Amino acid sequence: MEGALLWILIFPLIGFAVNGLAAAAAARLRRELPLRFTAFVACAGPTLSFLLALDLFRRFLGEEPEHRLLVQEVFRWIGSGDLSVHLRLLADPLSLAMVLVVAGVGGVIHFYSAGYMAHDKGHARYFAFLNLFLFFMLLLVLGDSLLTLFVGWEGVGLCSYLLIGFWFEDTEKARAGKKAFIVNRIGDFGFLLGMLLLASSLARLGGGATLAIGEIAARVHELPRGVIEGAALLLFIGATGKSAQIPLYIWLPDAMAGPTPVSALIHAATMVTAGVYMIARMSFLYELAPAASAVVLLVGAATALFAATIAVTQTDIKKVLAYSTVSQLGYMMIGVGAGAFAAGIFHVFTHAFFKACLFLGAGSVIHAVSGEQDIRKMGGLFRKMPRTGWTFLIATAAIAGFPPLSGFFSKDEILFRAFSGTSAALSWAPKAAWVLGTLAAVLTAFYMFRLFFLVFAGGEGEKTRGAHESPPLFTVPLVILAAGAALAGFLGVPAALGGGNRFEHWLAPVFESAHHGKGYASAHASHGTELVLMALAVAIAVFGTSAAHAFYVRNQELPARLAGRFPAVYRTVRDKFYVDEIYYVLVVHPIHVVSRRVLFRIVDVRIVDGLVNLAGHLARGFSYMLRFAQSGHAQTYAFVLLAALAVLLWKVL
């Protein structure tokens, strides 16, 4: 049974190796690999991993909750002084839930890719990267120490770079890949510092440095308060990079440059959820760090609302979805920041289904309208692409929060926990997060249905004339994901609606230790409050949707009129609050100037080159003196010989 864990990890790696080596060999022979081969190899990896994970899940269900734990030692990785790091894999309810999402939804995206990338010459390279991505994500999820987690963390960063910049001949796309990589690197630096702070503080307390999460959890109570808060904040900086929170969210919208299935994989199932997963994994730390938790809460809430406002004005189908992802990640952060870790992970879980469905649906649409991404040029696609349309509608309704679809349960749980939660550091933070989150929910329903109406409803757009339904390789994954988006919520029906919230109970053993620290008991305030909030959420969803309907179906000139009424506001929002420009002025440009003026002209040319040249000059000067000795005059040599002999004789005698 232990071996299974390693195999979950290795199957995608085998796919990467086979496809990667085959692609390299084929390139050497100037041949092309058949798509049937590469796609089969690529899809086999995640499928086998998923089946193994499913088997593990079945066994876990048969065990008592506290025995649902599986650890596998792979090898001892680092043994230096009192620091010993093992490469150990850990399956518990939390990591297993993540594995099922990553391998399951990721696997569906692999199948979809087989259709989507069929005409791309680089499909072998593409599938190799996709498999590698999955491998690193699984390593991140299964690793039992912060260091192993970090390896996966860096690995998905690398793969996102490779995949976002997949079409590297296009400078714009290559640049987007670079941006994702660099922005993530900033966050990773914070993560690294947090990790080192924890390890060194524990070492200073005695008992040895450790990076194993279980050992940190056992000893975290000994640490001083400041260290805990600091480490929690530093780790959160890492999470803002990976999970695209303010201020490091800017890479995610640009990440749309990659192939659409990649967007689905990054946005739905893997990379961006890593930050949320990491905070949930470190829940014991955040429980003891109320200030850092309040920061997580507020940053998440601000991100949720901020990104939602931008999503309202975007006209690129994938950009709308991208900002929607940023916004939804904000919700997940509200969840984990409020101490409702299970609710945050539940939203990760449901979001994986509906966002993957939305992205793949968008891919199907883009495919049908021959590469057009501007939603203003679409319209009336529902009749032409009924399967894509229906699945897109279900996913849209799920993200907008219509009961009983999955998004309703997970988002509502998060907002309820924020509403009824308390914060020891900032008493107003949870309520503020609730207000921001609720406003964001109105906008979510609005912009998602705006997208739906513009693309699928109304008359024929200028680009949609010849559109037709996509082949089954597209629509079958869509149907699977739409079914997930519709039904996943039933795993987490709250008690107020007579459900057992099975998802939370499943995760309970992981977060139990965390909940011993501070009381989040108020989360179970009263069913009455919860029901009122639910009614409010439904009203919000209906209001947002009908507003979108009013704007984009009934009165189609209304948006333009409103934009004309408040031109400055409209322009600011459309141009994403000029955040990229602000970054350029405040960060990128100064770095350029300093690099060129100071680092290049002074440090590099004068100091570094100067030192190198100095070494050269010294050697040359020295040899210049020695050069005279090699005159080629036999007499000079003879004289030196005799003189040396004379000196020797004189010394000896």
Place this chain on the structure above:
Amino acid sequence: MAPETHYLMVSLVLFLVGCVGVLARRNLLVVLMGIELMLNAANLAFAAFSRSRLLVDGEIVVFFVIAVAAAEAAVGLAIVVALYRKKETVNLDRFNVLHQ
């Protein structure tokens, strides 16, 4: 009968003259002559020691040295002639081809 030291003094003077000739003169022929002088200085010392110690070994060495010196002079002169044909000079300073 002059004491041994006188012979040795003459030998030393001869050797130094030869040495300076080898090191300081630029004419290849003079250099060769300097070498002959040094060899003969050594011969004189051998003969002097042989005489004062009443041993015959030294004189045997002298014969060997004379034979070697004769051979050397023959080969050396041949080389000088060959060099002269090449460079039309016997000035040593012009023979620094190793340097290039």
